[in-house]
Amino acid sequence: MQLRSRYAAAALALLVPDVLALLRFSCSQLVVERLDPLVNPGVTGSPHLHQVIGGNAFKASMDPATVDIPSQATCTTCTFAEDFSNYWAVLYFQARNGTFKRVPQKGNVGFESSKGGMTIYYTPVISGQGKVTAFKPGFRMIVGDPNNRDASKVPRQLTFTCLQNPMTRTGETAYFPKQPCPAGIMVNVRFPTCWDGKTLDPPDHSSHVAYPSSGTFESNGPCPATHPVKIPQLFYEVIWDTTQFNNKADWPADGSQPFVWSFGDKTGYGNHGDYVFGWKGDALQKAMDTNCNINCPQLKTQTIPTGNQCAVQTTVNENIDGWLTELPGGMPVDK
Numbered sequence: 001m002q003l004r005s006r007y008a009a010a011a012l013a014l015l016v017p018d019v020l021a022l023l024r025f026s027c028s029q030l031v032v033e034r035l036d037p038l039v040n041p042g043v044t045g046s047p048h049l050h051q052v053i054g055g056n057a058f059k060a061s062m063d064p065a066t067v068d069i070p071s072q073a074t075c076t077t078c079t080f081a082e083d084f085s086n087y088w089a090v091l092y093f094q095a096r097n098g099t100f101k102r103v104p105q106k107g108n109v110g111f112e113s114s115k116g117g118m119t120i121y122y123t124p125v126i127s128g129q130g131k132v133t134a135f136k137p138g139f140r141m142i143v144g145d146p147n148n149r150d151a152s153k154v155p156r157q158l159t160f161t162c163l164q165n166p167m168t169r170t171g172e173t174a175y176f177p178k179q180p181c182p183a184g185i186m187v188n189v190r191f192p193t194c195w196d197g198k199t200l201d202p203p204d205h206s207s208h209v210a211y212p213s214s215g216t217f218e219s220n221g222p223c224p225a226t227h228p229v230k231i232p233q234l235f236y237e238v239i240w241d242t243t244q245f246n247n248k249a250d251w252p253a254d255g256s257q258p259f260v261w262s263f264g265d266k267t268g269y270g271n272h273g274d275y276v277f278g279w280k281g282d283a284l285q286k287a288m289d290t291n292c293n294i295n296c297p298q299l300k301t302q303t304i305p306t307g308n309q310c311a312v313q314t315t316v317n318e319n320i321d322g323w324l325t326e327l328p329g330g331m332p333v334d335k
Helices: 002-015 283-289 304-308
Strands: 022-027 029-033 050-054 086-089 091-094 100-102 118-123 140-144 158-162 185-190 233-240 259-261 272-276
Touching: 022 304, 118 283, 140 185
Parallel strands: none
Antiparallel strands: 022 118, 029 050, 050 086, 086 272, 091 100, 091 259, 118 233, 140 272, 158 185, 185 233
């Protein structure tokens, strides 16, 4: 645990040098299938595929009016055992012959034994200034837009890192890396940190939250008057193990990069993050109030192997692995 904390501290120092407190933990893969209770509630077979992590209450319909996630979940893939939230994303490789292969996720620094998944961060404030209000039951949000293909519309908080080694934390771009990455591709998703204080989940899943009105979260920028309540910065890193696809002889003949999101985006500009809050009771608020720094005695924990055992059965019967002639769901790829 001490070695893991040193790794985390070293990596974080490159990202946010003034941070004094945060949660950093691993969440392994829960299931991979075409369900999206946020954008396509109740639909078995959503338009595109997701690789989901978190609590096993995940299903096609998660209406907060009828589903209390922490009480219905019986396990979580996260190492903080009171986090039954769900988070998701999926990446594919498209070979020169046009076929597709799902890119596996791998554990981050300090979490190498995880079954894929993500590294999750919750940061209260930078430099120890002020307090934040933890998310409430029923809270959901999306950052980014899967339909976007315009570089100028990508929030600076959504990036890709071409990993030269597991500790690489520089050279972030808004687009997919254009050269093979020796240690994989890391996707970075930083959610808004200001809330309107009342709306849990608007129809667009995003207008109730905002980034600081000036400056940045890292510089402790103020929240806009329309979204005055400071919330934790939710940030996740997803490491895609692209190393098996680094042979450029398999890349498109025109030399373009070969990776595509499961929703058909080859630019990377459609990078986005989905979040369904599911912490138990006041656990997250307690952690934010006590300024836990990576480890948090106030929270219940479990080992990575225990989290790896949590899973749900797939409900959409289709081939998502092996070499495919099209993306799952028949999702077209941008030309």
